[in-house]
Amino acid sequence: MSSSSIQQKQRYNFIVHVWKSSINPLLHNYFITIILSMAAFLGFISIIWKFQSFNPFQNPNFPPFQNPNFTPIPWISAEFGPNYTSNLLTKWSSNQCNNSTTVDIKIPSLDNQNPNQIELSTGHIHEFVFQTLDDSGEPNPNCSSGDYFETDLSGQKWKSHPPVKDLGNGNYSFALQVHPDFAGDYNFTIILLFRNYDGLKIFPKRFAFDKLLRSISIKFRKSESPIPMKKLQHCKKSDYSKDIWSGRWTRHGRNDSCPIGDDGRFRCLELDFRCLRPWCRGPLGRLESDGWAYSAHCSFKLFTSDEAWDAVAGRWIFWWGDSNHCDTIRNMFDFIFDVPGLVVPRRFDANVTNWRNSSQVVRFTSIFNGHPNETGHWQGLNSMYNADYLELLKGYFTGDVIPDAVIMNSGLHDGIYWPNIRRFAGAAEYTAAFWAGVIEDVENRGLRRPEIIYRTTIATGGHARRLPFNPNKMEAFNGVMLDKFRKYGLVGKIVDDFDITYPWHYDNRGSDGIHYGRAPAKRRWIDGKIGHYYFVDVMLGHVLLNALASG
CATH class of the missing domain: 2.60.40.10 (Immunoglobulins)
Known part of the structure; x- marks a missing residue:
């Protein structure tokens, strides 16, 4: 040790000796207590500072510390529940x-x-x-x-x-x-x-x-809570198991001087106007919604034409449900696949080719379930008691090649036919058993079972809110159908069109009451205005493509 270090240590010992000998011992203990208390307090503050539950010295110019151990605030959620x-x-x-x-x-x-x-x-x-x-x-x-x-x-x-x-x-x-x-x-x-x-x-x-x-x-x-909300992720396969969605429509662009075109369409934003993540991804302008997009507990991709064709090329998609399916199929080809002018009757079966790439072909088959006769109405699941109708459905699943995916729905026509909820529940049970038998036969022949997507029935709008297919009844029918289909192991994925349509169901701007996808037209609509909104059903088309592409 150097001589200078020895001298410093001696001075320190001398100062301590003088301090101890010159003050009252009680005062000495008092100072020691203060020093120890301050040390404990500062240690406590440092711990609290770390976890950000209290920080009286926080600089407001800096964002709060995000503790990775916090559980993020979840999104609102609802469910039908068991039984x-x-x-x-x-x-x-x-x-x-x-x-x-x-x-x-x-x-x-x-x-x-x-x-x-x-x-x-x-x-x-x-x-x-x-x-x-x-x-x-x-x-x-x-x-x-x-x-x-x-x-x-x-x-x-x-x-x-x-x-x-x-x-x-x-x-x-x-x-x-x-x-x-x-x-x-x-x-x-x-x-x-x-x-x-x-x-x-x-x-x-x-x-x-x-x-x-x-x-x-x-x-x-805007909340100042240091606890963040759960991040909105792009929908994956497991996200489609949720039976009730509690989503929202958010707006990411606007054009207040958007005229209706001669073809009845509202091209308010540029086609390549991009959606703001995480609420959606892709060209929001193609939705023709003047900036609105739907998201749920997860968010959806808005497809370009090329991306949509890549998602379905070489596949066979089978549709079974009401006439809203006809509108959705037509709108998907018009607005998403860029194949305009397709006529989709209640019974439809066609191979459609991408005119930009002839190697890309998709088969769409749609069978109306509102009546066993394609020109009839208001039978719904009572169609399932018609033997010829059942044979028609089975025929698409008895060959060596069967549909890759089945998109199902029922409800609107049932609302008029069935006298009460108990009778409808019986028909739903019978229907679920029929489809379970069809799938079992497919598997017994060594074929891969088709993926089943259940699309819930819309929230009927405007004047239709009081009618036999009112939202109260359709919500209940959705719950019954999902309950019965789950019982028979049929539901692979769920797309909740009831939630998608609900924010727009108070008037007839976006529907004629029972259809949200009627083709655009520059003529007087049911609410007295020229033209109508059709983007709610186009959004459904994108959501269905997300489900089909999710694996």
Whole structure:
């Protein structure tokens, strides 16, 4: 050790000796306690700082630390639940209101606030419970279940259908959620469309209540929470197992001076206008939606023509369902595959060639299920009791080459035919057993079973909201069909067109009531305006292509 180091150590020891000998021992202990307390406090602050649960010195110019151990905030989710059919039948058959029906609601956590000052944070799921009230203004003790509420949350760049849950005791709940990217002013509405399962009646129009109960202005402020939302990923195969989607339409472009073309089309954005990830990917302009796109618990690719052909070339796609399938097939060829002018009747079977690449061919077969006769109506699953119709269906699956994928649907025509939910459930069971037998025969012959995609029935719009195929009934029928098809192991993937169409079902801008994909035309539409929106069904076409291409 150098002489200078020895001298420094001696000076230090001398100073410590003088300090200890010159102060009161009690004061010495006091200083030691302060020093140890400060050390402990600073150690505690450093730990808290690390995890960002509290940081009084945080610089607002820097983003908060993201702890990888935090569980991200999930997206809103809903489900039909197990034993959906039996649970529905039990509630439907046992609920008696004794002439006491709902006329209003009470939302305690919202009704007591200043309507001009309601604010919620983005990202988080905000759940609210509300009570049903009878005509006396009191909670309705005689009706425990069965009211059907339509909910809508809309902003300039966001449209969604907040899910409503029937709690079975006269109370209901709904949940609201807005992504931080879309903070701003919103309007939330609740409409009581039907009461006491009246929407499930065969002729429900005279029972429709259809009253706006709440229209609430809500400001969603961007959350400062350090916990992020779950990232919206591109849909993969497993994402199509979810039976209820709780998605939203978001807007990523706009052209307020967009005229209708002579062909009835709205080409508001450039064809190559790109969608903003993660909400979708690809050319948003091809959707002809003036910037709107749909996403669910995952997001979807918008296909170019070449990408669409690559996804289906060499495949055989079999469609079984109502006439909305005819519109979707035509729209897919018109808007996505760039094969315009295709006529798609109720029974359709054709090999279609890519005119840009003659080596790419796809076979589309579509069999209408609204009636065993292709020109008839309003039979739905009753068609399955016609022997000739069953043989027609079987014929496409008895050869050495069978369809690669089957896209199924039923509901609209069933809404008019079946007198009650119990009879429909029986027909759904019979139908599921039939298709299970077809698939079993395919597998017994050593062939690969086709992939089955169930496309739920639309939310009927405008005037059709009160009719026998109203949203209340179609939602229930969707649940029953999926319940029965799952029972027989038929469902491979689900595409929830009910959720896709719901934000647009309050009027007839996007549908004639029962079809969202009617061909564009520059003529007066059902709502009195010239032309109509058709992009909701074109979006469905892209979603179906995503499902087909997901493996």
